[in-house]
Amino acid sequence: MLDAIQFSSFAEFVDMGGYGFNVWAVYGLFAVFVAINLILPLRKKQKIIRQLKRRMTLDAEIQSEDDSHGD
Amino acid sequence: MWVWFFKLGSPKWFYELSGKWLPWLVAAMVIFMTIGLVWGLLFLPPDYQQGFTSRILIVHVAVAGTSLAFFPLMFVAGTITLVWRMKLADMVAKNAAILGAWFSFITLATGSLWGSVMWGTWWEWTDSRLVSMLFQLFLLLGVISLRSALEDSDAAAKACALLSIVGCINVVIIKYSVEWWNTLHQVSSPVTTDTSSPNGPEFWIATLIMIVAVYLFLTVSLILSTRNEILERERKAQWVKDLVLKAK
Amino acid sequence: MTGKQTTTSAAFLATLKRDLLIAFKKKNDIVNPFMFFIIVVSLFPIGISPESDRLTEIAAGVIWISVLLASMLSMDNLYRSDFEDGSLEQLLLSPHPLFFLVLAKNISHWLVSGLPVVLVSPLLAYMLALPEEAYGTLFLSLLLGTPIMSLVGSIAVALTVGLGSRGLILAVITLPMSVPVLIFGTLAVQSTLNSQSPLGYLSLMLVMLSVSVSLAPLASAAALRISVN
Amino acid sequence: MTGKQTTTSAAFLATLKRDLLIAFKKKNDIVNPFMFFIIVVSLFPIGISPESDRLTEIAAGVIWISVLLASMLSMDNLYRSDFEDGSLEQLLLSPHPLFFLVLAKNISHWLVSGLPVVLVSPLLAYMLALPEEAYGTLFLSLLLGTPIMSLVGSIAVALTVGLGSRGLILAVITLPMSVPVLIFGTLAVQSTLNSQSPLGYLSLMLVMLSVSVSLAPLASAAALRISVN
Amino acid sequence: MSSAAPTASSNSDTDTIMLAARGLFCARDDRVLFKNLNFDLPEGQVLQVQGSNGSGKTTLMRILCGLNDGYEGSIKWYGQEIEDQAANFFSSLLYIGHRVGVAKVLTPVENLRWSCSLKQAVSDEEIMAALKEVGLRGFEESPCYTLSAGQQQRVSLARLIISPASLWVLDEPFTTLDRKGVERLEQILQRQAQAGGSVMVTTHHSLNIPELAMLSLG
Amino acid sequence: MSSAAPTASSNSDTDTIMLAARGLFCARDDRVLFKNLNFDLPEGQVLQVQGSNGSGKTTLMRILCGLNDGYEGSIKWYGQEIEDQAANFFSSLLYIGHRVGVAKVLTPVENLRWSCSLKQAVSDEEIMAALKEVGLRGFEESPCYTLSAGQQQRVSLARLIISPASLWVLDEPFTTLDRKGVERLEQILQRQAQAGGSVMVTTHHSLNIPELAMLSLG
């Protein structure tokens, strides 16, 4: 299987037959694109949960404050 | 059938179901993506004409093909929003517009990187695929900017649904008219877009794997952002509160 | 409780008349698109080149794009002031089908801001040194193209009518949609210049026009209901 | 009665911050001029010709005219919503010199809607096949030209702020005024293309810029007082 | 600002019910404006909708007119769902909201000519008479942007005099009226009720109208 | 709608006169709104401007604030013409008109932060306290387009609580306020008068404020 690899050295791999910049730019862009669109939603989920938690404690505070005013 | 349909419309139901599916989808995505990328980068033999740049093509073609799916998707979601008032459809549509803009942009960028090798130029107005993809991007950005401009989320949902439907019809018209327009310019163009380039079967298998991988990625990303949207919009629902409390 | 209910055609006419009346009172609604068109066209000889050979090449495209811009940007008036002063709500609460009332508003708007631009186009074609044989085609293509753009633009205006910042978002939404009209319009002129018949393109535009007349007001009406909500 | 009076610079900063805040909340104020610019530019290859030789000839002119249009049309937001909700009256009733408050609004507006357009212009220059050596000059000339247009446009917006129909009238008033900027801007690019130094034109634009910074806000302030009357 | 108890008190139960709302629920941004709101509007009744700022009066009025569909519950017009007979309902409805529907460039006469003709045929004499009745004599031909806030409101109120609509929905019609204007409007509302029509009106004033029913929100 | 007799009645002549108008004349479109209008506004006085719709109340208020210069006559601020000391006058003036000066996209806090900072330095705590006092607790961070008509008006009224301005000019500040809001605003006006400030206010209500002076137009 390893003989099917098209490159004999790392330098050749990087060079991509002279089109290194374009090939790597495409793969790099693609990687960034995929990563961003997976990582951002995951991070956003964390943020939402944190916010919702804060909101809930705050609501509870206002609630208890209002209750004590009501007395 | 209808029971199922309306059940799917319930955000809670979708959240739970998608939670079960996600690991499998992610696993499949990782497998296909790895095979596709490793094969593409390491094993794909150079094309006799295009050399190693055919490695660009498997990514480009996969992303380009997938990005054509967005307007139909938004058309369907928009119809559901307007006719059945299903909130879930709008949550999907909102994120589909954003993801679709990303896909269109990456199609343009990878296409340009490919073009700079094949044509010696990064941009070419005489290619109808380029031009119609550019206008698809514009239309998607239009939908996004309408959404961000409208303050009321309910009105924004319906407005964007309507615009997506009108936009979908337009994408089709634009695509054909640009193609037609372009055939008239082919003669004098320095560039010939030869779609039937002599790539071997290996190339097409690699491309196919990449296409599957990219579709899986689209699904996963869309599900993730839709789940976020559900949490935000349903934040008052008891099940979301329980879920938040359970999360660390 | 006197008075009897009006027919739909009476309501259609009343709306058409009212909108024309407002336009004639404001005058700017009529004059501005027209002026804008002339000014934008005349920027090109300044910005690009005053030589007539060069101008001939770009004439049709420049005129078409300027018409497109003038027509998009004039759309802003279509429902805006009605929305702001509450007349739009009254329109929506009418017992008559909204389709016709919206159509009346669209027609009035085109008469006031599309037609004058089309009428003056031969003059600008002359100033940009467009060969004479293409005047007719240019005129006809604009005559068919501008109502399409008005009708399609109307949907976008209806969607954005509640927004504070205007103008640009409208253009951003509708300009990409008018690419087909631009393509067929300029191709028609081009083919006349190449001594071919432009009839194919013109009849295509006619088809597009009839489709938009029958569908766009529906979409506009739906959009208005959404915006007023 | 607590609190002490603010200095003029604090009021200036507060106004600048507020306007930027509004722009970032609305997002569209930032994105739309930018999008409009790109869309309008890409209509030209479709309307005129997609061939790069032809495009090279018109590139500088098309980019400059599109910038002009984007910049004029984005002006509409400058005082409009403030007028409608009454904030403008509050501004006029401030004890600080109106010059600085108006300047703050102008600066914020340019940062938000002028600068992004200038920044993206090299990309479009590439797409329109403008020769590479002219990129720098185009960029610089736009960087000098857009604030001039914002400052001059601001006067026209201030004069028309009370009018119902917008957008176009503004363009009709200001486009003719910005012809000199267009001329010098395109001449600068042209002279670079002809391997001459564009410095003369650019320094002329610099002079125009400094004159407008010092005079235009005064005129805008006066115009605002008139409009609110 | 809280969910309202359903408190409409109709004066006589034998009257025909014109408009009936059952189980109305509306929430905006997670705040429940009203829930399980029920009321009947019989013929010949003036119903004042009361409530503090932000309690949902305007929202309720727009829901009834079909201008807002963000609600749950049923609204019936003479026993039938409104959606099933929209044209019928709309031709019996007259709504005047916060924005009064008066185009600034047109004169009062021109404004009325259009807005009335959406519903019924009307002659210029009727319009002139109505304008006179709301105290705009002498302003018939002035463009509306030269009128003061209260005068513009009067233009829209002139529609009440012309209109044969049996249901009036008025959102704060008294705000900018002077004292005489308020009295005159009260008379007009009363006249409508006597003629068998009905009125729903929001206001923070206390109205001087006999047999007034009240609906309180939050 | 006719030329007004000058009818301002000040309560005590020994007070310092803050604002003095002499021989004011204003005509719009040939109709004389008021002529030879004279009045004094001493420190510590609330002056209600009355008049029917279209009598020129709004016009008068805008003239006093320098927003309208279509008049004749003299307006003095502590004995000196206003034009000669504009900055001085403006820093003591707070005007709230028909359009309340509340940007829709901003939150109440952001709105107040800007509009107050045009005149004086203010802290966020003061703003929060003021918002609480006008009954907007819980709405501090909602964008103003989600507020009801009355709530938006309350945002602008919060400025009264923060402001150290000695002259308030308020054009129909009561229109969309509910009953509690009206009472609270009356208290605020009274407090201003007790602290030695003055208020000019137009409204069609009868205000429940002791030692109220009246100025009638038309």
Ligand code: HEM
């Ligand atoms: C609708 C979107 C697009 C689709 C479906 C698409 C699809 C494809 C496919 C299937 C090929 C392979 C053809 C072959 O085997 O040679 C290809 C090639 C190519 N694409 Fe795209 N593409 C799209 C958009 C773009 C864009 C936006 C660009 C540039 C910005 C671009 C630039 C290229 C180039 C330069 C080639 C090589 C053409 C050649 O072989 O001569 N494409 N594209």
Ligand SMILES: Nc1ncnc2c1ncn2[C@@H]1O[C@H](COP(=O)(O)OP(=O)(O)OP(=O)(O)O)[C@@H](O)[C@H]1O
């Ligand atoms: N732009 C204008 N052009 C001409 N006349 C005007 C203009 N604005 C107002 N007027 C006239 O001035 C008169 C006074 O208007 P103003 O707004 O001051 O009245 P007001 O006393 O505030 O009335 P309201 O109680 O209705 O608010 C009105 O009769 C109106 O016709």
Ligand SMILES: Nc1ncnc2c1ncn2[C@@H]1O[C@H](COP(=O)(O)OP(=O)(O)OP(=O)(O)O)[C@@H](O)[C@H]1O
């Ligand atoms: N577009 C919106 N988005 C979110 N919330 C809104 C929106 N419009 C109104 N609301 C909320 O709905 C509530 C009711 O508003 P509404 O205008 O119906 O009140 P109202 O009873 O008419 O008050 P007012 O007496 O001040 O006119 C308000 O508290 C407001 O915050």
Ligand SMILES: [Mg+2]
């Ligand atoms: Mg209300």
Ligand SMILES: [Mg+2]
């Ligand atoms: Mg007034």
